[in-house]
Amino acid sequence: MLLAVSHILARIYILEMESIQSLRGTRDILPEEVGYWQWVASVAEETLARGNYQEIRTPIFEPTALFERGIGEATDVVGKEMYTFCDRGDRSITLRPEGTAGVVRAYIERKLFANPGVQRLWYMGPMFRYERPQAGRQRQFHQLGVEVLGSDDPRADVEVIAVAVDILKSLGVTNLHLNLNSVGDRTDRQNYRQALVDYLTPFQDELDQDSRDRLTRNPMRILDSKDERTQEITRDAPSILDYLGERSQSHFERVQYLIKELGISYTLNPRLVRGLDYYTHTAFEIISDDLGAQATVCGGGRYDGLVQELGGPEVPAVGWAIGLERLIILLQQLHQPPQVTPExxxxxxxxxxxxxxxxxxxxxxxxxxxxxxxxxxxxxxxxxxxxxxxxxxxxxxxxxxxxxxxxxxxxxxxxxxxxxxxxxxxxxxxxxxxxxxxxxx
Incomplete structure (x- = not known):
């Protein structure tokens, strides 16, 4: 009996003495790396100030319904990746998996739409998704994002792209490529969705499991699959660009014209659909050749229906987010760490x-x-x-x-x-x- 008690006490002591380590998918940003983060923040703040973008800071956690309604219940983010829990008031709370929904919620709740003119907002902070950790992808990750609310002008689409390019170039990032697409309006997507389902259904048994699940819930996301066989099947799938209505086509043509006028090269990519349901019209990604499989540094697009979907007025909007972990990896490859030393x-x-x-x-x-x-x-x-x-x-x-x-x-x-x-x-x-x-x- 005494030996058993002694063994238990010894085990408790060992457990108490074991070091506590960070959770999988999180990481410490140590002083020798912090210089990169401070550099990105200062360059971004200076660049955005020149375009009269105003910083906004929203809570790290929000009501779960915000993301279910805003992002879409059929998305992987809402269905598989959110950190959701009930608080002591039995309310369903979620750690924010992205920044746009929270900004739009603040825009509606604080009646920023009552201010005259376009609202140009930016944010920077941690986001949370339960994903498989890998280089440049963590469960707690950080984003720098911009949102332009109140304009349906194609110039707004191109402005936010140009601002992202300016930030990246100011940081000395090279080997970047802009991928561009239009996902049209709601009617365009409904027509395209049916054509895509009709095309994919005969191949249903050959698709990867995630794509089979998406066939009825969110078939456009199948175009984003990384499975080799699924990619082969979708290579000959209908293009959404063939299903754009007159208004959508006109908007997209104007976007392309203005991007060319700014001297920004791009590639049309009809397979680019982004992962969130709120996107409309322009969708884009900025890709780095130096990042391997996780190559997207910046992604975004237009989301004209989101403000109304979340209970606000009908307000068009466009924005993007830069994944800071991936950007820091790029900067570490390109530059010596910025150092602050005493004088x-x-x-x-x-x-x-x-x-x-x-x-x-x-x-x-x-x-x-x-x-x-x-x-x-x-x-x-x-x-x-x-x-x-x-x-x-x-x-x-x-x-x-x-x-x-x-x-x-x-x-x-x-x-x-x-x-x-x-x-x-x-x-x-x-x-x-x-x-x-x-x-x-």
Missing amino acids: LYLVSRGEKAEANSLILAQKLRQAGLRVELDLSGSAFGKQFKRADRSGAVACLVLGDAEAIAGTVNLKWLKSGEQTVFNQVDLIAKADQIKQQLIANN
């Missing part, structure tokens, strides 16, 4: 000096300088070695004698040259010191 490294030794160093470092930071304060309390020699490794341009040296006198030594790490400053003067000359640091970097 000054402050070393100190002695009780008075260490107290003074904290005050001095904080005042210099408030004056606009990047200062790393050595907190080790070790000998000056060891602190100097850390200063050399930090990437700082110069080192501030503070001992008890300097603290009492109100001075500090500035040592240029490359040349070894030193200058003694009064601390008050150093802070007052922060802008001048910054220019010297830049010149000596």
